[in-house]
Amino acid sequence: MGPPKTTVRTISQEAFDELVKENIDDLGMDPAEALQDAIEALTLQGVDLSGIITCIPGENNVKDNPIIQCLNGLKQLDSEFEDQIRDKNLDGIVELFVKLIELCGAEGSGNAAIATKNGGVELVCSICSRIPNGYELVVVSALKTMSSLLHDLQSTGTFQTSNGPSIVIGILNDNKQNLGILNSGFAVVASAATGNEIVKQSFMELKVDELIVEIMSIHKNGDIQSLYDAIRVLLTPDDNRVVASQVYGYARKLAKIGIAEALVDSLRAGLSSPGLVSASIALKAVAVNDEICKSIAEKGGIDAVLRCIDDSGEQRNKSVARVCCSLLSNLAGSDSNKNAIVEKGGMDRLIKLSARFADDPSVLQEVMSIISVLSLRSPENAARAIEAGAGDLAIQAMQKYPLAHQMQRNSCLMIRNLVVRNPENRTILLNNGVEKYIRKAKHSHDNCKEAATDALRDLGLDDYNL
Incomplete structure (x- = not known):
């Protein structure tokens, strides 16, 4: 391929x-x-x-460029050993790595591209392959340097041809107990696999999926945020050169070997975990079909997400609120999960969350999105949503935030699902004046036109096309 x-x-x-x-x-x-x-x-x-x-x-001679000076210094140290780095070289290598990381991190400098153009990726791969065990500082600095260099398709392609995937997986396998190396190593996996289907495939062939599950089992309470980022990137179809990505197959493979249960365990730590947002995004990437969504629910995933939603409202953490609502929307793609969410008080909990974040349309739009999914093809759930206050949420939010176009669109989509099979809901919403807000959204925002038209039609209005 x-x-x-x-x-x-x-x-x-x-x-x-x-x-x-x-x-x-x-x-x-x-x-x-x-x-x-x-x-x-x-x-x-x-x-x-x-x-x-x-x-x-x-x-300003090219050789005077600080990136070139760093690379030349590393090349000189690299040339002084045959199989492994000697102790006397270690301090110098770390010093040059730290400087290179700083230079490549300078925003708008283009330094990462200069380093890549002048053999930086190949050089760091060579050094990584020869660092002996027991030198954590050198390994971590080398991996951080690699992450800073991998910024585009050219650099990740060079990483691939320089045996980078095999080198990094080898380092991770040799350091399963070392959180510092694991965090830096999985950061390289995430950077290298971004936008490059071939690199994703190489990592999967090297059984990175099995390694991820093993590491999560070893470090159940460890915060390896980059590991979650690696999962997300490996399961994201972001290489526009590829017509049919393999990432959905990777998600099914990861689910089969237990990643869903491991990620649900990560969510159980709640807001006390710094990696909660990343873990939630990773679990959403895994939840690609009905079977996996059901298995996540069976492992306690719905309970864990709803608890995080409750906590995010109490602690006013909008980042957690947004990603957990988004994750819950994915899980609700399974009809059995929809009912489970509603039975666990999901509607009331979501409306309560919206009240806590009434001043943040970015959270409100996620709440509307999940209520839309829960109400889809379910008159019972649509009725429960209206009882919980979803209609009032739509009207108040559309009135308060007329310029929040995505929230306006999500509100229209939610209204449609609330009324399409529930004539009684149409009467309630129309009597409360929802029509004028939908029409305003339709005429104010291009991305709302279709959703608003559908909402007006399903509200039973004859002039829905106007």
């Missing part, structure tokens, strides 16, 4: 420098003008200049 190749026009550092030099020598431009002309000409030709050090020859 291989995605189709995309063609990107690039230029080497040597060719760029030569073009600037020609502008000076042959066209008589002053150095600053020659440099700017070269940049503009290449940009117009569609050449990708990321990773190119754009300096004036003779003034």
